Amino acid sequence: MDSQRADQMFDVPLPEAPTDASSDTYETRRDHILRSATLVFAQHGYEKASMRAIAKAADMSLAGLYHYFDRKEQLLFVMQFRVFSSLLASLQERLVGVEEPRDRLCTMIRAHITYFAEHMAELKVCSHELDSLEGETYEQAREIRLAYYTLTREIIAMIIKENPPEYPLDIHVATMSLFGTLNWLYRWWNPTGPTSPKAIATQITNQFLAGICAPAASHAH
Amino acid sequence: MDSQRADQMFDVPLPEAPTDASSDTYETRRDHILRSATLVFAQHGYEKASMRAIAKAADMSLAGLYHYFDRKEQLLFVMQFRVFSSLLASLQERLVGVEEPRDRLCTMIRAHITYFAEHMAELKVCSHELDSLEGETYEQAREIRLAYYTLTREIIAMIIKENPPEYPLDIHVATMSLFGTLNWLYRWWNPTGPTSPKAIATQITNQFLAGICAPAASHAH
DNA sequence: GTTTATATCGAACGAACGTTCGAACGGGAT
DNA sequence: ATCCCGTTCGAACGTTCGTTCGATATAAAC
Numbered sequence: 001m002d003s004q005r006a007d008q009m010f011d012v013p014l015p016e017a018p019t020d021a022s023s024d025t026y027e028t029r030r031d032h033i034l035r036s037a038t039l040v041f042a043q044h045g046y047e048k049a050s051m052r053a054i055a056k057a058a059d060m061s062l063a064g065l066y067h068y069f070d071r072k073e074q075l076l077f078v079m080q081f082r083v084f085s086s087l088l089a090s091l092q093e094r095l096v097g098v099e100e101p102r103d104r105l106c107t108m109i110r111a112h113i114t115y116f117a118e119h120m121a122e123l124k125v126c127s128h129e130l131d132s133l134e135g136e137t138y139e140q141a142r143e144i145r146l147a148y149y150t151l152t153r154e155i156i157a158m159i160i161k162e163n164p165p166e167y168p169l170d171i172h173v174a175t176m177s178l179f180g181t182l183n184w185l186y187r188w189w190n191p192t193g194p195t196s197p198k199a200i201a202t203q204i205t206n207q208f209l210a211g212i213c214a215p216a217a218s219h220a221h
Numbered sequence: 222m223d224s225q226r227a228d229q230m231f232d233v234p235l236p237e238a239p240t241d242a243s244s245d246t247y248e249t250r251r252d253h254i255l256r257s258a259t260l261v262f263a264q265h266g267y268e269k270a271s272m273r274a275i276a277k278a279a280d281m282s283l284a285g286l287y288h289y290f291d292r293k294e295q296l297l298f299v300m301q302f303r304v305f306s307s308l309l310a311s312l313q314e315r316l317v318g319v320e321e322p323r324d325r326l327c328t329m330i331r332a333h334i335t336y337f338a339e340h341m342a343e344l345k346v347c348s349h350e351l352d353s354l355e356g357e358t359y360e361q362a363r364e365i366r367l368a369y370y371t372l373t374r375e376i377i378a379m380i381i382k383e384n385p386p387e388y389p390l391d392i393h394v395a396t397m398s399l400f401g402t403l404n405w406l407y408r409w410w411n412p413t414g415p416t417s418p419k420a421i422a423t424q425i426t427n428q429f430l431a432g433i434c435a436p437a438a439s440h441a442h
Numbered sequence: 443g444t445t446t447a448t449a450t451c452g453a454a455c456g457a458a459c460g461t462t463c464g465a466a467c468g469g470g471a472t
Numbered sequence: 473a474t475c476c477c478g479t480t481c482g483a484a485c486g487t488t489c490g491t492t493c494g495a496t497a498t499a500a501a502c
Binding site: 208209212 | 266268269349351352353386388389390391393394395397398400401402403404405406408409410416420421423424425427428429430431432433434
């Protein structure tokens with residue numbers, strides 16, 4: 001399931017798949033629009049972002065925008081699908097050859113934060129507008145998010161299996177704790193600010209690893 | 222700075238502060254509307270929630286709703302201000318007499334999660350609609366959130382001072398990691414589901430404490 | 443009984459929204 | 473020269489939005 005298939009699934013009402021020479025400029029134009037829309041979504045939120053504002057950001061007319069995307073929802077869906085797909089693909093790629101579970105977690109966190117640093121607006125929208133899609137498009141976005149979750153959960157499960165903590169630890173809760181920390185980043189962290197992506201990734205990894213492998217720090221009664 | 226003052230600050234355009242006997246039913250009615258609005262905000266998001274839907278949820282007419290709240294924004298502001306105020310007040314109250322820093326953190330996390338479990342819709346809206354206010358109302362909500370953040374940060378700073386970890390640890394990053402975990406709860410956790418509030422609080426506390434006090438779990442390179 | 447203030451509501455206003463329509467433009471093929 | 477087709481856009485459609493207005497009902501105050 002790649003982004004190509006998802007786009008076409010959504011593009012059924014379009015006349016035909018653009019071919020050869022024209023395809024180049026067509027896809028380029030789509031990418032440009034998508035990037036503009038993402039910036040507007042990130043700044044004002046999906047609901048408040050108007051198609052007119054998106055058209056203006058993409059430097060084209062309102063009706064011209066509709067030539068490339070049938071509905072506003074399609075802009076959000078295609079964007080989310082591409083981001084989640086490339087996030088997942090990039091992670092799987094980086095995990096190749098990394099066997100040690102703790103190294104795999106380190107890789108996952110670093111990959112996620114690196115991606116975030118390079119696509120701030122995209123990840124902000126993906127974190128904040130999870131429920132803005134409905135019906136079929138929501139389910140499709142959900143599926144690929146689930147794959148990302150499952151992959152991360154399995155890494156965490158392996159770490160715990162090799163190094164069980166001394167207090168009862170629910171793996172789902174642990175996984176969602178990590179995602180909470182990561183997905184909240186868009187609220188406060190500026191990758192170009194004083195705290196570098198590498199520093200953030202290192203500290204979050206250290207904290208999380210120590211948190212789920214703790215020898216006997218149990219304190220809650 | 223209590224919620225009463227905030228309401229009145231916002232109520233300036235209203236004829237007069239309601240007095241004595243009538244005040245009872247007036248404030249009761251306001252509370253009822255606020256609770257209805259919160260549910261609609263939580264279900265559809267602030268932007269998509271219409272005043273007509275809120276009026277229907279409160280079982281009154283659209284124009285009747287405007288008798289109690291001048292603008293839609295006021296509904297969100299008063300709600301957020303009350304929630305943040307009572308969250309902060311409840312935390313300060315519970316911290317009285319708790320001296321040991323680790324006990325204070327444990328108290329903070331338990332208080333936050335307990336409050337969440339009892340006011341799910343409220344905390345969902347407060348977590349998700351942080352940027353939906355603008356101008357003066359945004360600044361006021363921000364101020365009280367800052368007080369909550371500062372209180373938590375000081376607890377964490379004290380723990381770290383007493384038990385410094387062996388890797389460099391930025392206190393702001395650590396604090397925001399915890400808030401990320403807590404504020405993300407509304408996305409996936411159901412307090413009435415299989416994982417009890419107490420169990421969640423215990424695990425998050427254990428993980429976080431172990432994470433910031435780790436002896437030598439450093440792993441990121 | 444009249445006045446005054448609060449509470450409630452149906453109806454409407456003006457603006458903004460997502461979306462559609464029909465016409466124009468431009469270049470490659472016939 | 474003609475046709476075709478992808479592209480672009482101004483203008484509009486119908487709907488929904490937040491908000492306001494004017495009228496009515498109620499009940500306490502004089």
